[in-house]
Amino acid sequence: MLPVGIDKISFYTSNYYLDLRTLACAQGTDPEKYYVGIGQEKMGMPAHDEDVVTMAASAAYPLFEDEQSKHISTLLFATESGIDQSKSAGIYVHRLLGLNQNCRVVELKQACYSATAAVQMACALVARQPETSVLVIASDVAKYELDSPGEATQGCGAVAMLIKANPRILEIDAEVGNHTEDVMDFWRPNYLKTAIVDGKYSTKIYLQSLKKAWLNFTQASDLGFADLSHFCYHLPFSRMAQKAHKHLSRVNKSNLEPAQIEAQIADSLFYNKLIGNSYAAALFIGFISLLEKGSSDLGGKKIGFFSYGSGCVAEFFSGTVVAGYQQYLFKEQHQSMLESRQALDYEQYIVLYNTPDPQRGESVTIAEDSTGKFRLAGIANHKREYVAR
DSSP states (O other): OOOEEEEEEEEEOOSEEEEHHHHHHHHTSOTHHHHTTTOOOEEEOOOTTOOHHHHHHHHHGGGGSSGGGGOOSEEEEEOSSOSOSSSOHHHHHHHHHTOOSSOEEEEEOBTBTHHHHHHHHHHHHHHHSTTOOEEEEEEEEEOOOTTSTTGGGOEEEEEEEEEEESOSSEEEEEEEEEEEOOOOSEEOOTTOSSOEEOHHHHHHHHHHHHHHHHHHHHHHOSOOGGGOSEEEEOOSSHHHHHHHHHHHHHHTTOOOOHHHHHHTTGGGGHHHHHHBOOGGGHHHHHHHHHHHHOSSOOTTOEEEEEEEETTTEEEEEEEEEOTTGGGGOOHHHHHHHHHTOEEOOHHHHHHHHTOOOOSSSOOEEOOOOOOSSEEEEEEETTEEEEEEO
């Protein structure tokens, strides 16, 4: 059977961010609570004319410089920040990218896990028809109540991946470990715009699910902890990955020194520290960070991935980085995007936090504010109007 996995991968985040030192100053708290306590420095804030659709399309746009890439069989859109209870956000992206009409489009939801489900489904589709390719996009805006414990872990971002046979970035192994359990650690009812989270309980469930998914993985796979050179974790905040990897190391009675344990995840945390939580996109933005910020050649290395979605569904899987992957990355574009972002003061942050959100069909024309390839131009008669620049 041909290897299947990630052939191209790109991410996008807003051109605005709030430095957590600014937030700490406004709250009258020590910035180290955020910089050290949760390992976060900045959080992306979407502009008024941005949402999960515009971020998704902007993340995917670089993948389609080659016209042949537009001939995908399926677009799978993973999000927990959906804009419609019926229509997939991917339908809008399909039009904005100019994809062919002989393409299925579906939206998937299960908290922060759904992008991993989409990737696994995409791999199965391509394995069945190796001549096809599948576009997977995860796009989310993490939003919590002001002055709540979760406020500092807000963020936004989207990641787009082209799944193909004989991929040029990552060959994904078929063996996985899963764990599902009905818990209430994090949820967002339809009538709320912000999530409800029990932070300490969610951390506990995250770690329990990691152990259970890992044990299930070891039953399915011949790989052990020592066979994996680096690890990528779901990143609600960077410190969570550090807790998780220490936990997994203890579960496996690893003889690694603390510095070696940290080195296995450090490069995957860089981008997340700068954009904040991106929910379904976070794990794979962490993978991009590992590929682009690491100083060593990862070609031929085995990578372990842990995906967690509150509520909860967890999965551990693995993959092999393909030799020569560096030439297929979008490293310069990503770093230029991050370096050109604009810092917000606290008052500007509050304005963006309270972005107009018509609920009764009223018309809203939205001024151009973002810098991505696509934007939300307005909302009228319950319809969202998206345009390309």
